[in-house]
Amino acid sequence: MPNEKTPKTKKKSKKKLGPHEQLKWETARELGLEDDLANSGEQLSVREAGKIGGQMVKKLIQAGRQALAKEKKDFP
Structure with missing residues (x-):
């Protein structure tokens, strides 16, 4: 039998992702682009x-606005 090579696929590493990397993967998953x-x-x-x-930018802006609103609410 000839030496057949199977195509290699990238495997997700087990290392801990940073917050921006997590946001990127979460957003890609929501958009159906995780496989891509x-x-x-x-x-x-x-x-x-x-x-x-x-x-990602929309989510970051929303999170920033929420943080500012919470800070304003907590500040007398």
Whole structure:
């Protein structure tokens, strides 16, 4: 039998992800792009990367506004 190689797929590493990396994966999952991110990594299309990045920015702005509102509420 000829020496057949099976295609290699990237495996998620077990290392702890930082908060921005976690947000990126969470956002990709919500947009249905998790497989693309896992398989392509840094080779995402501009459109895919833009979708993920745009949603991440929206989430970060929302979190910042909530933090400011909470701080204002807690401050006499």
